[in-house]
Amino acid sequence: MGRIAALTRNPVMIALVAMLAITGCASKKTPNSAADLGLNGAGAATPGSAQDFTVNIGDRIFFDTDSSSIRADAQTTLARQAQWLNQYKQYAIVIEGHADERGTREYNLALGARRAAATRDFLVAKGVSAQRLKTISYGKERPVAVCDDISCWSQNRRAVTTLSGAGS
Amino acid sequence: MRSFLKPLLTIAAMALGMTAAVPLPAWALVELNVNKGNVEPLPIAITDFQGGDALGAEISDIVTADLKRSGLFAPIDKSAFIEKISNPDAQPRFDDWKVINAQALVTGSVGKEADGRIRAQYRLWDTFAGQQMSGEQFFANDANTRRVAHIIADAIYERLTGEKGYFDTRVVFIDESGAKNARKKRLAIMDQDGANVRYLSDGRAIVLTPRFSPNRQEITYMSYESGQPKVYLLQIETGQRELVGNFPGMTFAPRFSPDGQKVIMSLLRDDGNSNIFAMDLRSRSTTRLTNSTAIDTSPSYSPDGSKVVFTSDRGGRAQIYVMGADGSGQTRISFGDGVYSTPVWSPRGDLIAFTKQTGGEFQIGVMKTDGSGERILSSGFQQEGPTWAPNGRVLMFFRDANGGPKLISVDLTGRNEQSIPTSNFASDPAWSPLLE
Numbered sequence: 014m015g016r017i018a019a020l021t022r023n024p025v026m027i028a029l030v031a032m033l034a035i036t037g038c039a040s041k042k043t044p045n046s047a048a049d050l051g052l053n054g055a056g057a058a059t060p061g062s063a064q065d066f067t068v069n070i071g072d073r074i075f076f077d078t079d080s081s082s083i084r085a086d087a088q089t090t091l092a093r094q095a096q097w098l099n100q101y102k103q104y105a106i107v108i109e110g111h112a113d114e115r116g117t118r119e120y121n122l123a124l125g126a127r128r129a130a131a132t133r134d135f136l137v138a139k140g141v142s143a144q145r146l147k148t149i150s151y152g153k154e155r156p157v158a159v160c161d162d163i164s165c166w167s168q169n170r171r172a173v174t175t176l177s178g179a180g181s
Numbered sequence: 182m183r184s185f186l187k188p189l190l191t192i193a194a195m196a197l198g199m200t201a202a203v204p205l206p207a208w209a210l211v212e213l214n215v216n217k218g219n220v221e222p223l224p225i226a227i228t229d230f231q232g233g234d235a236l237g238a239e240i241s242d243i244v245t246a247d248l249k250r251s252g253l254f255a256p257i258d259k260s261a262f263i264e265k266i267s268n269p270d271a272q273p274r275f276d277d278w279k280v281i282n283a284q285a286l287v288t289g290s291v292g293k294e295a296d297g298r299i300r301a302q303y304r305l306w307d308t309f310a311g312q313q314m315s316g317e318q319f320f321a322n323d324a325n326t327r328r329v330a331h332i333i334a335d336a337i338y339e340r341l342t343g344e345k346g347y348f349d350t351r352v353v354f355i356d357e358s359g360a361k362n363a364r365k366k367r368l369a370i371m372d373q374d375g376a377n378v379r380y381l382s383d384g385r386a387i388v389l390t391p392r393f394s395p396n397r398q399e400i401t402y403m404s405y406e407s408g409q410p411k412v413y414l415l416q417i418e419t420g421q422r423e424l425v426g427n428f429p430g431m432t433f434a435p436r437f438s439p440d441g442q443k444v445i446m447s448l449l450r451d452d453g454n455s456n457i458f459a460m461d462l463r464s465r466s467t468t469r470l471t472n473s474t475a476i477d478t479s480p481s482y483s484p485d486g487s488k489v490v491f492t493s494d495r496g497g498r499a500q501i502y503v504m505g506a507d508g509s510g511q512t513r514i515s516f517g518d519g520v521y522s523t524p525v526w527s528p529r530g531d532l533i534a535f536t537k538q539t540g541g542e543f544q545i546g547v548m549k550t551d552g553s554g555e556r557i558l559s560s561g562f563q564q565e566g567p568t569w570a571p572n573g574r575v576l577m578f579f580r581d582a583n584g585g586p587k588l589i590s591v592d593l594t595g596r597n598e599q600s601i602p603t604s605n606f607a608s609d610p611a612w613s614p615l616l617e
Contacts, residue, residue, distance in 0.1 A: 079498065079520075081453065114581070117522040117536050117565045118389060118609065119434040120492060120499055122403075122410070123447065123455040123476040126431055130453025149409060150431060150449070154387055159361040 061101045063176045070097045074132065076170040079116065081127040083135050091132065094174055095139030104176040106141070108132045110150045111173070113166035118152060125150035132172040147177075220594075222255035223341065226283035228266045229259070230301065233291035236326065240291055240301060243330035244337065246374065247348040250590075251338065251575075252597030257283050269304060278308040285314070287337060298322055301329045305337055315340045327376055347570040348373060351613045352577065353391040353400050356380065357585055357606035364585075364606075368402060370417065373570075373612065375602040381415060392611045394437045400611075401425065401435040401444050412446050414462075426460050426467060434478045438506075439486045445470070447478040457491055459506075470508035481525045481533075482506065483550070490514075490524040490533050490550075501535060503550065514552030519544075523566050526550075528614070529573035532593075536565040536578075545578050545591065558595035566608070571615040577601065579608040 058064035066072060071094070074087035083091065098106065110129030112121035129148035137143050158165035227245045230237035248254040264277035269288035278286050289303035302318035317336055321329045328349060335346025356369040356378075368381035368388050382388050386406035393400055400415050412425040412432040426432060430449035437444055442462055447455045457470045457480045471477040475495035482489055490503050493513075501515035501524045515521040519539030526533055532547045537557070543564045546557040564580035574593055579586040585606030591598045601607070 079494075114563065115538070116520075117479075119447070119479045120476060120494075120522045122389075122431070122433050123449070123478050126449045126455065127453040127476065130451070134453075148453075151387075152389075154364070154366075154389070156362050 063104075066094075066097055066101075066174075066176060070094055072175065073171045073173040075167060076128055076172070078113070078166075078170065079124065081124065081131045083131055088135070091135045092139060095136050095141050098136065098141045098145070099139075102142075102145075104145070105178060106136075106146050107175045107177045108136075108146065108148045109155075109173045109175060110148065111155060111169055111171050112153045113169040114153045114156065115166055116153065122150050122152035125152045128170075128172045132174070136174075220253060222253055223284055224255050224257055224282050225285040225287065225337075225341075226257045226262060226278055226281070227287040228262065228269075228289070230289040230291045230303070231266065231269050233293070233299075236291050236299070237289075239326065240289070240330040240333070241287075243327055243374075244287065244303075244334045247331060247334035248338065250374070250599050252592050252594075252599075253338075253342060257281060269302075272313075273306060273308075275306070275308045275311045278306075283308055285337075285341060289333070294320065299326060299329065301333065303333045303336070305340055327372060331372070331374075344574065345572040345615060347572045347575060347612075347615070350571060350615060351397070352568075352588075352601075352610050353381075353393060353402075353613070354579075354588065354603075354610045355389060355391070355608045356603070357608055358384075361585070368400070368415070369607075370400075371603075373601075378604070381417065381420070390434060390609050390611075392436050393613045395439060395441040395614055397613045397616060399437075401437060401446075403433045403435065412444065414444070425462075426458075426465070434480065436481055438482050439484050445480045445482065445489065447480070457489070457508075468507070470504065470506075471511065479523050483526045484528050484530045488526075488550075490526055492522040492524060501533065501548075501552070514550070515548065515555075516552060517555055525567055525569060527569050527573045528571050532573070534567040534569060534576055536567065545576060547576075547593065556595070558593070559589070559591045559598060564589070566610070568610050568612045570612050577610045577612055579610060581608075 058068045071090045074090050108129045110125035112124045129150055133146045133148050156169045158168040227241050229241045245256045249256050261281050264274045266288050269290045273286060286306040286308050287303055291299060291301045294300050298320050300320050304316040305314045307314050319329050319332055331348040334348040338346035350373045351370055352373055353370045356367045357364050359365045365384040366387050367384040368391055369378055370381060371378040386404050389403045391400045391402035398417060400417060402413055403410055404413050410431045410433060412435040413422055414425055415422050425444050428448050433447050435444050435446040443459045444462060445459045448458050449455050454474050455476050455478050456472055457477050458467050459470060460467045473495045475493050477491055477493045480489050480491040487506055488503055489506055490501060492499050493502050499520045499522045500513055501521045502511055502513050504511040519537045521535050521537050523536040524533050533550055534547050537544045537546055542560050544557045545559040545564060545567050546555055548555040561580050564578055567576040567578040569576060575590055577588055577590045580589050586608040588601035588603060588607045588610050589598060590601060
């Protein structure tokens with residue numbers, strides 16, 4: 014299955030790719046978003062697997078500076094996440110909230126927590142059981158992009174939906 | 182006998198103004214720093230302590246480094262010395278020291294006692310007045326050589342400035358190593374000059390924001406060791422650890438109360454906002470101090486324990502607020518153009534240090550406790566987290582540049598910035614109190 018075919022069957026993915034092309038870090042070395050992975054291996058994942066979630070749905074959303082509002086592009090991603098999570102109910106879910114480095118450490122722990130909570134609340138509103146959802150904040154302690162400019166900071170202001178093992 | 186003593190008195194007078202038992206109006210300090218901050222460092226000669234072989238020179242070097250880094254002293258190079266001190270208890274030839282403009286002179290000796298302890302003594306001389314200003318003797322075990330030197334430096338600093346010294350102090354901090362996206366963070370403790378580093382955690386879990394208890398025996402800090410980030414207590418000597426409180430969500434940003442009986446910290450609410458709580462360490466009872474749908478964090482008590490300064494974004498962006506220790510009368514005090522966080526109350530009670538983000542920069546500054554008189558002491562691309570030296574004259578913070586954070590100190594004039602040597606990257610410094 015070719016890359017073009019995978020992309021045309023998946024219009025949301027194209028939107029994601031376009032969005033990341035605008036905000037993406039020019040010097041990133043490793044895939045650090047769903048869209049990056051999707052370009053490399055969409056379609057290979059078994060439906061319902063964690064890889065399927067990361068690659069075909071998109072496991073993360075991004076935020077504006079010092080904000081925990083769910084942007085329109087993020088709402089699209091989270092709606093897809095909710096649909097998938099409601100289909101595959103075997104997963105427990107941990108939402109990681111992160112901040113960029115342009116804030117002080119303690120404040121950013123709180124900001125990351127607020128982003129994780131906003132993400133959780135959105136998924137709950139879309140029907141995902143609150144019992145399955147936990148949140149954790151990493152503040153600015155776990156950056157994925159490590160250059161010192163705006164394109165990196167925008168990738169680090171994120172909430173990542175992680176599947177913490179099947180069967181719970 | 183004319184006014185040769187004057188330079189000494191200038192510093193002493195300045196110092197007395199800043200530590201007067203009767204509090205001066207707070208503006209006096211700010212004015213002093215703005216207008217008279219450019220104090221000419223006092224030329225001082227510190228001779229090698231006699232006896233003890235290399236030990237004598239080591240003590241002299243540590244005293245010299247402490248005084249020099251304070252920015253208030255200009256130690257004279259030993260190669261300029263004329264008189265070779267052979268008996269540190271005898272009156273020196275003052276003329277030999279005056280001619281090299283050493284306005285103060287330190288002599289001393291060090292030796293082993295019969296019981297194995299080190300005995301160190303110093304004398305401080307005013308060369309232009311031609312008299313001894315102070316002299317003291319200290320005993321310590323072998324392991325404490327550096328500490329004895331710091332105590333002597335403190336005594337000299339105090340005699341010449343009229344202020345408490347801060348050299349016999351330690352700093353807890355986060356030692357950082359490894360790539361930026363996989364940083365290993367360890368709790369560590371060292372002397373204020375970067376010597377005697379000791380690790381207090383193994384680096385398996387992220388640890389952040391350590392702070393000393395008033396008796397210097399414990400630290401409170403935040404760790405991810407249980408999965409959820411939580412506030413812990415650690416006994417430094419025994420290594421014994423315990424969780425502070427049993428809260429459902431993340432706890433963070435801890436600090437001790439000045440009496441050491443409470444830890445004040447932020448607790449994450451289920452709605453994603455954070456409020457400030459104080460927990461009594463004996464009764465384990467907790468008191469909620471803020472209840473806002475905002476981020477309330479980084480609480481810090483005033484030294485008398487009656488007030489708390491903290492960060493909140495309840496007004497939109499993060500600003501500094503002050504409230505009573507019971508949560509009453511929450512009042513915003515920062516109104517400048519920018520985002521304010523990490524407020525820390527000075528041990529003197531007169532100032533609040535903070536981090537301010539404005540114009541793409543991170544600044545370290547101080548303001549009076551009502552928010553007026555803001556002064557920026559240091560600016561940089563990425564720096565934050567001031568902590569006070571126990572005498573309230575020097576701040577330490579961390580600056581992220583060249584791939585990772587390093588520790589920096591700056592005095593209240595903003596003119597004497599020094600980097601603290603650490604072998605790895607270092608962040609979140611917290612200065613110990615003085616032992617009474």
